[in-house]
Amino acid sequence: MNSVKVGLLGMGVVGSGTWTVLERNAKEIARRAGSTIEITKIAALNVEHAKSLVNNKAIITKDAYEIIKDPDIDIVVELIGGDGVALDLVMAAIDNGKHVVTANKALLAKHGNKVFAKASEHGVMVAFEAAVAGGIPIVKSIREGLTANRIEFAAGIINGTTNFILSEMRSTGLPFKEVLKQAQELGYAEADPTFDIEGVDAAHKLTLLASLAFGIPIQFEKAYIEGISNLSSDDIIHAEKLGYRIKLLAITKRREDGIELRVHPSLIPSGCLLSNVEGAMNAVLVKGDAVGPTLYYGQGAGGEPTASAVVADLVDITRLHTADPENRVPHLAFQPESLCNIPILPIEMVSTSYYLRMRVKDRPGVLADISKILSDLNISIGSMIQQCSDKDSEADIIFITHDSIEKNINISIKKIESLEFMCSKITRIRIEDIS
Amino acid sequence: MNSVKVGLLGMGVVGSGTWTVLERNAKEIARRAGSTIEITKIAALNVEHAKSLVNNKAIITKDAYEIIKDPDIDIVVELIGGDGVALDLVMAAIDNGKHVVTANKALLAKHGNKVFAKASEHGVMVAFEAAVAGGIPIVKSIREGLTANRIEFAAGIINGTTNFILSEMRSTGLPFKEVLKQAQELGYAEADPTFDIEGVDAAHKLTLLASLAFGIPIQFEKAYIEGISNLSSDDIIHAEKLGYRIKLLAITKRREDGIELRVHPSLIPSGCLLSNVEGAMNAVLVKGDAVGPTLYYGQGAGGEPTASAVVADLVDITRLHTADPENRVPHLAFQPESLCNIPILPIEMVSTSYYLRMRVKDRPGVLADISKILSDLNISIGSMIQQCSDKDSEADIIFITHDSIEKNINISIKKIESLEFMCSKITRIRIEDIS
Incomplete structure (x- = not known):
């Protein structure tokens, strides 16, 4: 032999x-x-x-x-x-x-x-x-298994450290910093965890997936990257109540005008397979025009x-x-x-739906003012929850928007935050209704 | 070009x-x-x-x-x-x-x-x-993607028709025959559905997966095949309460003494990814000694x-x-x-846990008699539910056993069914605690 x-x-x-x-x-x-x-x-x-x-x-x-x-x-x-x-x-x-x-x-x-x-x-x-x-x-599956397809998108949980932390935050209710410490003790996170928790590692991998899916040169420098270190347990709990889980999702999507390439926390529907990928496990969802959605799951490290x-x-x-x-x-x-030089779209051009959480003074006219800003920017609201906060005179409001352009969302956030009745910054998390 | x-x-x-x-x-x-x-x-x-x-x-x-x-x-x-x-x-x-x-x-x-x-x-x-x-x-993934591994098992939902029927039975509570008729009208089942509903199609595919996983010649004639046409909605409901879903699972597993090759309805834990594969979708779970569990999901037909x-x-x-x-x-x-000629084990040698449902006369001593038969055959009981039936004088009992040899289960079923207080045949469904 x-x-x-x-x-x-x-x-x-x-x-x-x-x-x-x-x-x-x-x-x-x-x-x-x-x-x-x-x-x-x-x-x-x-x-x-x-x-x-x-x-x-x-x-x-x-x-x-x-x-x-x-x-x-x-x-x-x-x-x-x-x-x-x-x-x-x-x-x-x-x-x-x-x-x-x-x-x-x-x-x-x-x-x-x-x-x-x-x-x-x-x-x-x-x-x-x-x-x-x-x-x-996953490289072989996209590169050889799906050659018949015009790939529409790939979206994955491709960093085990962050998925472990988010799973633990959800199941224990503990804050990010505490869970990170545990993850370090268990060997799921490194002594300097920056690359993992800030999304850089996931973006490295996503950049390669995008090239394999769409036949474009590798362009890491154009990826939008946002990590999980600012996520609060509150948002994880609110998401759960709304029927979502929060995952650090790496997404690359083909649109008519270019390619989206982004890593950030996302709300995804609790019922879908990706949202049930827990602990340090990885999974990638790839949609092709012929094959439809396919999913690949397993251990992403070790x-x-x-x-x-x-x-x-x-x-x-x-x-x-x-x-x-x-x-x-x-x-x-x-x-x-x-290989084609299809442009990578800046994050401002991404279109998706959004979770917006804010604390306001509890008094008449608040909702009218916020709604007007959103509607003026062509952002329509899918659902809204208002609830009492821990302070008597203040309320927490969460909006779920329909698909909107990120640029408009950013403008709306700035405008709303400048309103006199606002008691907090706005927490903005993107929502992906993938399946 | x-x-x-x-x-x-x-x-x-x-x-x-x-x-x-x-x-x-x-x-x-x-x-x-x-x-x-x-x-x-x-x-x-x-x-x-x-x-x-x-x-x-x-x-x-x-x-x-x-x-x-x-x-x-x-x-x-x-x-x-x-x-x-x-x-x-x-x-x-x-x-x-x-x-x-x-x-x-x-x-x-x-x-x-x-x-x-x-x-x-x-x-x-x-x-x-x-x-x-x-x-x-999946052929490429096993054949080329997992070449480093000694494969331990492959278990899959690889027939869309039966998965569609089981999903519908669960969500609507309707009996098999009625859902089959719907499936035929919707084009999910053929006019003569025998090959699909009796597990033959899944066994064809499983036979190929077994050869790819273990390097054995194709031996379709040795596969154990049991379909879903005898499943009752009752069992689907009981399974749900016990934390399981019923799927037509195709399983091939390497053991020291040979290879299991079998298609039959199985209870699988509700929380696992496979149990969340719904409708006409397919998925295959493959476990290798190096890679651990991996899962592949998508449309299995069309x-x-x-x-x-x-x-x-x-x-x-x-x-x-x-x-x-x-x-x-x-x-x-x-x-x-x-290629090796590792023996395919007959179904009597399979070892797994079992769901056994029976109706008995509601009187003292019943449980003692049944338990004695099981324990004499070295079958230990993981859990048991007894509940009133629609007849005053009768009760329904469900046993979940620990891992047992199928041969012993068969003997126990025969012995229990011959007891004088039994009001029904025993419904036996295998349980797979795969992950």
Whole structure:
């Protein structure tokens, strides 16, 4: 049986997961691939730790370039993360004619166009199933499973940390900061959680999904990003009463005039499958014009789930590396020369419905004044709730609008907030009636 | 740009859906495939109907062999159904060196081993994404997306007709026969619904999933099949109260001593994603040792959803037909020489928990007698509900057992039914605590 030789860069959680899965399932994987897939060299920052995990200590090195220059290695697996040294190593590996497998969404979201162009130039593959939604084969499903379709939108819960926090906030009623602390203690959130809780990680992944869905270059810098750190438990409770759950949703949608690309907290109907994705799980809903709605669900992070995607890519490359480069599946689903520069729409042009919560003085005329501002801006109200607040003389009002242009919503918020009877800023959360 | 020439056998719902999707999305598909994919000949029983759908009437023929013998045609798409003439045509197409795409689960479940062997012999591909769960890319996900994993089980709702009927029975409280009639009027059930409602269609698909998951030959004749025609609305209501929904579940599970392969109504926990798959939708839950649980959801039938899978297969073949046959993805996920003959377990050896409902005379000692029979057979009771029936002197009892061997359950049912105080047969429904 043929053997494919792999060099592993990085022996953290996903690196050691990949090593473990390839070892444990070697026979099962070879039965599928028709070749054995063997890690013949591992570069690790912490050499001692790596040696503790591997029987054959001789394959561990501190020098990543030893792997990249090794003529016996067919595929380099980059599991270092970030876009510093990892980018240099990936580019050097491609220059040396290696195929690359990576789980690095930050790198591809920021430098993917350059990386894929270089890969095409050298006739090698850069596979990245593990970069989006961990073990869920979402890259393959969009890129190969839905090729018949004009994709209409993809919307997903693609950051496990934030979904865990939101699920906990809902079930315990605790505030964000407290739940974040718990998540850090349980290992669901990092010591510096900024990338996760501010939506940056989800936006990295969304940017890749948008390219796969619509055949556009990767344009991370144009994504609208809003995290969950300002969400209050109150809004989660109000949402529940109104028949919604709040999720950090990553959405990319094709419209006639361009493409929406946005990550932010969203109210989604409690009955739909996406709203029932709880804890650290991920799910992506993809709608195509022929297939209709499809949903993909699974673990979006963790050593072995992510390794599952890494190894699937290794098997794919094992099968395809003897094929004509031009007959391989294109990196971004569409042939490189067929990528289109459809404009990414600024958030002000997004059209959706909105949840607006505010506290006002409880007296006549308040509702009339607010309603007039909304109607003047062509914002129509789907439903409204007014309830007593904890102060006698004040009331809380929640509006659910029909679909409106965000620009108009922003203007209305400014105008309403300047009214003399307002006792709070307005909390604005977008609503997605997806299914 | 290259052009791949396709001959279409059958112009029914899926045939015309395939024609429509290839026409409407021709540009989008070519941007992905790097070739145009063109239907150059269509064989239809009803030539006039086919001509009404297609501008270029000259490509319509009544003679399917005209397509199979056409040297210009690269790929034959078989959308006739059944395993009579369709089998002859598929075998002849392979003999003539054509690649084949088919949506025909009955044909593959019964003759797949023979079909794939002949295809390998001739170096052609037989692609069948459309044969399982319509537009959901489940074949690709298991075969290519989860190659790293030792699959533990696959469990799915893979027949839309029965899921529609069960959803309606639950929401309306109407009996099976009445809902079936509605389903027929709405086009969700065929005039002769036997294949769907008796679980045969689901078993065809499950048989293929089992081979893809475990690397075993296709063994439809060993599947256990039980349909939904005997389900009563009472059981659906009782299930709901106990925190379950009833679904027609197709399950294949790897155990140490063999593989379970079974289709039957199942109680599944109301909170899990599968139980929330309603109406004619399909979903498959696949658990791998590395990735954990993953779920795939979408439309399992209908013209365009199924066409989505047919066209995805056409694109795959377009890409792979110049590749070495030995480097292509194997038909059944594992290399043909690596298929294992793991035994399929008879239903008597299945181990799961059970819902047992019975009516008894309301008098002392009844519970003691029944409990003794169960405990003598090593069946332990998880919970029990006793309630008044519509007759004063009788009571309804429902037992939920812990995991037990089906053989013992069968013996216990026989013994209990022979007790003198029994007023009914026992209704037995299996419970799956999957997640």
